[in-house]
Amino acid sequence: MSHAAGLVRRVALTASAVIAATLASQSAMAEDINVRFSWKLKGEYGFFYLGEQKGLYKDAGLTPKLGEGAGAQAALGALIQGQEDVVVLPGIFAISAIQKGMPVKIIALYQPTTPIALISHPDKPVKTPKDLEGKTVAHAVGETGTSYLSAFCDINKVDCSKVKKIQMDAQSRVPQFLQKQVDVVSVYRTNDLPVLEERTGTTFPTLDLPEYGLGVPGLALVASNSGIEKKGATLRKFLTANAKAIDATRADPAGATAVLKGVWQGGPSDKVIQKQIEATSASMPSPDGKPMGWIDEKVISNAIELIKLDEDIGSVKPLSSFYTNELLKQ
Structure with a gap:
C-alpha cells in the first residue's frame, strides 16, 4: 500500500470513528420520557409506536417509555406522583380532574x-336520536357515551324520560348488549366497533353522537404543572415528534398496523387494528394554521358545561387552568 493510500485509509477510519462516537454520544444523551396510556393497547396508540420505529423520537433526542394503563384515575395519580411525564387519556376526564383541584x-x-x-x-x-325513545341503554358510571345522554336528548329534542338507562358494571355492558338484555350500548369507533363487528359478523346500526351535536373532548396528552415547569423543553420536543408520527401514520396505516401488532400480545387481527388506526387518524383534525394538538378554548368551555349537567362542580376555575398551548408553539 502506498503512503498516500495508507494516509487516505487512516483518515477514513478516523472519520468513521468520529461519526460513530458522535452517534453514540447522541444516543447516550437521548432523554427518557415516561408516557402512560390510560388503557390497554389499542389502535389509537399506533402512531406512538410507528414514530418510535421510524426514529422520530430519537431524532428529537428522546427515548419514549410507553406503558399500558388501568384507567384514567390511576394514570393521573401516577402523573402527580412523578412516576410519569405524560399521560394519554380522554380529555373530558382531565378537565373534570382539574376542576376538582388536580394540578395538571x-x-x-x-x-x-x-x-x-x-x-x-x-x-x-x-x-336517529328520536329512535332512542322507548329503548333501553346500557350505562356505567363515568362512561363517556351515556354520561351526557340528557344533554344529547336536549340538543336533539328527544324525550329522555322515554329512554331507560340501565346501570351496570362497565365490563358487563357489551356482553349484556350482545345477549339482547339491552337495546343500545355506546362504543368507540376507534376501538370497540371494529372488534365487535369482526367478532359477531354483524354490521350494527350506528348513531354517531358527534354528528348529532355531542362534543366530548377525547384523546389528550396531560402533564403535571410541575412537569411543565421543569421539563417544558422535553415536552415540547415530544409534541413536535408526535405530530410527525401522526402524519406518518396517516400516510402508512398498514405500516403502523404491523409495528403495533409486533408489541400487542394477544391483539386482534391486522384488519381490525388497521381499522382502529384509520378511524383514529380520521378523528384527529389538523387545525388550520395551528400545530397538531392545538387546544381551542371553546372546546374546553363547552366540555365544562357538559360536566355541569352531570355533576355539581361548584365555581368553575379560570379556563387557563385547564390547558396550555405554549408547548405546541414553534
Missing part, C-alpha cells in the same frame, strides 16, 4: 370530539 394541564388535544357512537341491534335499529 392538557398540553395537546388530538380529538376535540370523541369518536363515540351508540350501536343497536339490526332488528331494533337506532339510527
Whole structure:
C-alpha cells in the first residue's frame, strides 16, 4: 500500500470513528420520557409506536417509555406522583380532574370530539336520536357515551324520560348488549366497533353522537404543572415528534398496523387494528394554521358545561387552568 493510500485509509477510519462516537454520544444523551396510556393497547396508540420505529423520537433526542394503563384515575395519580411525564387519556376526564383541584394541564388535544357512537341491534335499529325513545341503554358510571345522554336528548329534542338507562358494571355492558338484555350500548369507533363487528359478523346500526351535536373532548396528552415547569423543553420536543408520527401514520396505516401488532400480545387481527388506526387518524383534525394538538378554548368551555349537567362542580376555575398551548408553539 502506498503512503498516500495508507494516509487516505487512516483518515477514513478516523472519520468513521468520529461519526460513530458522535452517534453514540447522541444516543447516550437521548432523554427518557415516561408516557402512560390510560388503557390497554389499542389502535389509537399506533402512531406512538410507528414514530418510535421510524426514529422520530430519537431524532428529537428522546427515548419514549410507553406503558399500558388501568384507567384514567390511576394514570393521573401516577402523573402527580412523578412516576410519569405524560399521560394519554380522554380529555373530558382531565378537565373534570382539574376542576376538582388536580394540578395538571392538557398540553395537546388530538380529538376535540370523541369518536363515540351508540350501536343497536339490526332488528331494533337506532339510527336517529328520536329512535332512542322507548329503548333501553346500557350505562356505567363515568362512561363517556351515556354520561351526557340528557344533554344529547336536549340538543336533539328527544324525550329522555322515554329512554331507560340501565346501570351496570362497565365490563358487563357489551356482553349484556350482545345477549339482547339491552337495546343500545355506546362504543368507540376507534376501538370497540371494529372488534365487535369482526367478532359477531354483524354490521350494527350506528348513531354517531358527534354528528348529532355531542362534543366530548377525547384523546389528550396531560402533564403535571410541575412537569411543565421543569421539563417544558422535553415536552415540547415530544409534541413536535408526535405530530410527525401522526402524519406518518396517516400516510402508512398498514405500516403502523404491523409495528403495533409486533408489541400487542394477544391483539386482534391486522384488519381490525388497521381499522382502529384509520378511524383514529380520521378523528384527529389538523387545525388550520395551528400545530397538531392545538387546544381551542371553546372546546374546553363547552366540555365544562357538559360536566355541569352531570355533576355539581361548584365555581368553575379560570379556563387557563385547564390547558396550555405554549408547548405546541414553534
